[in-house]
Amino acid sequence: MLPLEDDDLVEEEAIEASRIGDLELTGLRNISISYSRISLADVAKKLRLESPNPMADAESIVSKAIRNGAIDATLDHPNGWMVSKETGDIYSTNEPQLAFNSRIAFYLNMHNEAESEEIEVGSTGGGGWRK
Known part of the structure; x- marks a missing residue:
């Protein structure tokens, strides 16, 4: 295997980060459909976020998805919940x-x-x- 150039490595890492972001967003959509209310700790567990502060990461991912319109939910910051808005039956x-x-x-x-x-x-x- 040939060694990667710096530009190739950066591009490969960007593609991988984008893929991981897409997977997190898909997982978050499924979570928001499945649960009317779920704690951010449980969101972090379900998304398998491995970082020093997974709850903060979950909160960031959820707030970004809400802001971008990817999910229809709200954040209950004091209680640490993601509250999905009711979908029509x-x-x-x-x-x-x-x-x-x-x-x-x-x-x-x-x-x-x-x-x-x-x-x-x-x-x-x-x-x-x-x-």
Whole structure:
């Protein structure tokens, strides 16, 4: 393996830091969806933050994500909590039913088309499928 130049090393470290930041943000989004309220200590544990002060790091990550609009939550500084704002219950609407009906109609149509083609090929007597 060839030794890395200083510029290559800096670029590689920047890419790694960006990847770790993306992983933390993805983890934080999942946490904010899963918990209506969670302590910053638990956020640090779940994100596996390994630093001298993981709670401060968790607070920094959470506040940055809130400021950037990545999560919909607030920080309760005195108690050390991240409080997620309530998300709407998608199942209280008919949207899931409409999506399910659309999928069923699509697959039923595809099945019927495949079945009609199978009958046409089979009826030609050319050695096609027969029902």
